Amino acid sequence: MRTFLVTCLYVLMVSAAVVNAGLSAAPGPTVEIEEEIYSYEPANNGAGPMWCHGSTCLVRLGDDLLASGLETIPGAKPLNNCRWMLFHRGNEGWRKVCSDASGRTREPSPLVGFPDGRLFLSANPTLNTDPNAYSGPARPELLQFAAQDSSGPVQTLIPVWSGRPMFTEHSYRSFAADGRNGELILLQNVGYTHAEWTFLDHRGQWSVQGQLKWPYGAEYAKPQPIRVCYPNVVLRNREVHFCGVSDIIEPNEPWRAFKKQLTGQEWDYDFRRLFYTWSSDITTSRFEPWVEIASRDKTCGWISPDDLWVDPNGRVHILWTERAIDERLRARFFPGARQSYSLCYVVIRAGEVLLRRTLLAAEEGLSNERPGRGRFHITPENRLFVFFYVSGSDADGRSVSENRLLEILPDGAFGESVRVPLEKPFTEFMTATVRAGSPPAQTLDLLGTRQGSGATISFARIRVN
Numbered sequence: 001m002r003t004f005l006v007t008c009l010y011v012l013m014v015s016a017a018v019v020n021a022g023l024s025a026a027p028g029p030t031v032e033i034e035e036e037i038y039s040y041e042p043a044n045n046g047a048g049p050m051w052c053h054g055s056t057c058l059v060r061l062g063d064d065l066l067a068s069g070l071e072t073i074p075g076a077k078p079l080n081n082c083r084w085m086l087f088h089r090g091n092e093g094w095r096k097v098c099s100d101a102s103g104r105t106r107e108p109s110p111l112v113g114f115p116d117g118r119l120f121l122s123a124n125p126t127l128n129t130d131p132n133a134y135s136g137p138a139r140p141e142l143l144q145f146a147a148q149d150s151s152g153p154v155q156t157l158i159p160v161w162s163g164r165p166m167f168t169e170h171s172y173r174s175f176a177a178d179g180r181n182g183e184l185i186l187l188q189n190v191g192y193t194h195a196e197w198t199f200l201d202h203r204g205q206w207s208v209q210g211q212l213k214w215p216y217g218a219e220y221a222k223p224q225p226i227r228v229c230y231p232n233v234v235l236r237n238r239e240v241h242f243c244g245v246s247d248i249i250e251p252n253e254p255w256r257a258f259k260k261q262l263t264g265q266e267w268d269y270d271f272r273r274l275f276y277t278w279s280s281d282i283t284t285s286r287f288e289p290w291v292e293i294a295s296r297d298k299t300c301g302w303i304s305p306d307d308l309w310v311d312p313n314g315r316v317h318i319l320w321t322e323r324a325i326d327e328r329l330r331a332r333f334f335p336g337a338r339q340s341y342s343l344c345y346v347v348i349r350a351g352e353v354l355l356r357r358t359l360l361a362a363e364e365g366l367s368n369e370r371p372g373r374g375r376f377h378i379t380p381e382n383r384l385f386v387f388f389y390v391s392g393s394d395a396d397g398r399s400v401s402e403n404r405l406l407e408i409l410p411d412g413a414f415g416e417s418v419r420v421p422l423e424k425p426f427t428e429f430m431t432a433t434v435r436a437g438s439p440p441a442q443t444l445d446l447l448g449t450r451q452g453s454g455a456t457i458s459f460a461r462i463r464v465n
Contacts, residue, residue: 028465029405029420032443037087037094038069039456045078047107049457050428050448053373054230054244054305055110055175058447058459059119060432060439064147065089066119067447069457070108071099079135079169080126084109088150094459097151100125105138106169112177112184113437119145120157122175122186124167138167140188159186160206165196174242176233179437185235185282187212192227192248199282208283212242215275215290220251228275232308232318234435240282241310243293243318245303246273255300255329262328272296274303274320276348291351293318294344299337300326306343306374308435312382316348317408319374319386339364343371343388347412355412359386368392369400375431377405377464378440384408385464387420387444389427401425401451405464420462424450 040049049057049070057068069085076082083100103125113119121143128136142157165188172189187197195212214225231244250256250268259268274294279287296303306319324340341362347355362370374388385407392400403425406417429448432438438445444462 029418029444030463030465031420031422031460032463033459033461034423035093035460036453036456036458037067037447038085038096039454040070041072042455043070043072043078043082043106045081045106047082049108050430052108052110052173053428053430054232055122055173056430056433056436056447057108057110058430058432058438058445059111059113059147059436060441060445061113061115061117061119061147061437064117064150065432065445065459066111066113066145066147066150067094067457067459068109068111068121069096073104076104077132077134079106080104080128080133082106082108084121084123086121086145086150088147089459098145098154104131107171107173110173110175111436112175112179113147114177114179114182115437115439116182117147118182119147119150120175120177120184121145122173124169124171124173124188126169135169138169138171140167140171140173140186142186157200159198159200160209161196161198162209162211165190167196172229172247174231174233176235176240176435177437178235178237179434179439181237183235183238184437185233185240187231187233187242189227189229193225195228208285210285212277212287215292217248217251221253222251224248224251226273226275230305232305232435234308234310234316235282236310238281238283239310240279240287241276241308241316242278242287243274243276243305243308245271245305245320246275247271252300255333258329258332270297272301272303274305274318276316276318276351278316278351288351291348293346293348293353294320294322296322296324299324299334300329302326304373306388307376307433309376309378309384311384314349315354317376317384318346318348319376320344321371321374341370341392343374343386345386345408357412357414359406359414360388360390360417362392367395369394373428375429375433377431377444378434379442379464380440382440385444386414387431387446387462388417389425389429391427401427405462422450422460422462424452424458426450426458426460 228244229247370392372389432445
């Protein structure tokens with residue numbers, strides 16, 4: 001009966017969406033600022049300034065905008081050949097206010113903040129003192145700044161974990177905050193089995209810790225845990241919501257052998273199954289069983305988590321991008337499959353899917369406007385927008401490279417997307433998101449890379465009308 005009721009609700013919501021699809025007025029975005037922050041030298045260590053895209057390196061606290069950056073250390077060898085930087089935007093634009101003077105790391109350092117002006121930067125410095133060492137142990141830490149005086153004194157917080165986990169430079173960490181309640185959560189992967197997590201409460205105490213065990217791939221020829229990476233994480237009223245993509249060495253042996261013939265590499269990774277779990281109260285240390293939201297496993301496709309939002313009614317909104325097939329394998333393994341690129345969206349509650357939509361799709365032989373990275377934007381009235389990148393070509397064969405914005409209405413309907421008139425479109429980006437403690441806003445703050453800008457990180461502010 002429960003499945004029947006959920007199915008009926010889904011049908012009714014989709015019907016309403018079809019009826020109302022043309023009724024919402026298209027948003028009118030206005031670009032207010034578009035500027036460069038810093039340039040960098042590629043570190044060639046497998047990461048980069050946008051690598052932690054599941055979290056964010058941009059936070060807005062009142063009138064203060066803070067961004068973390070990643071600098072490649074001259075002459076240093078991978079993997080730990082980078083250091084973090086911190087930038088503040090004032091009336092005269094961006095300036096670097098702080099940087100790591102001695103530590104070395106591999107990955108960028110995400111940020112979260114609280115309305116009282118406290119800003120937290122997640123760092124993961126290596127403990128290996130040999131500059132020629134390729135890898136080694138690392139110690140996670142948080143650096144606390146005052147947003148209005150981010151060049152002032154810095155407080156170092158050492159997270160408390162369950163036991164003594166063996167962290168390395170490959171942290172795959174996630175950083176999220178409940179700004180309203182002044183609490184945060186940090187998750188960091190350990191190998192291919194689980195993520196360690198620790199919770200900082202409003203009293204400033206690391207009051208609870210635990211492990212998030214990965215879903216288990218019993219269906220594989222060689223059963224194994226399915227490591228989940230690049231997640232979007234929400235912390236709200238001590239609820240935690242976690243959605244990420246599978247990231248394991250290719251589990252399909254025939255595909256793996258064929259890929260080795262193509263690349264000469266022993267390894268190739270699977271990014272094609274989207275998993276979600278949640279905790280109704282993180283202080284209980286209990287997470288619910290994993291739910292598989294989407295899969296492109298049958299045709300060796302690809303999935304990338306884009307964003308996650310929990311609305312005031314407790315419904316969980318999930319956004320992701322997917323590609324149907326790996327075309328290198330098509331002729332041999334699935335010759336009848338057709339390629340497609342999609343920007344996808346679901347609404348769930350307690351693990352049950354209420355609504356599933358495709359916001360934009362490019363389909364082989366039909367259309368070629370390909371959706372790329374997407375992000376949610378939430379206004380103070382809890383209106384829900386999606387900002388995303390589109391490439392490819394239109395119906396007349398003209399090249400397309402632009403950002404677009406569309407609004408999703410409470411019933412799941414959405415109107416026509418509109419082009420955002422940026423001078424240079426953002427191909428990869430993060431936002432000042434509520435998941436990191438930034439408040440809902442009428443303006444959309446972006447941090448990322450723009451088309452034709454090379455190794456440069458830029459900022460834009462867009463007013464959503």
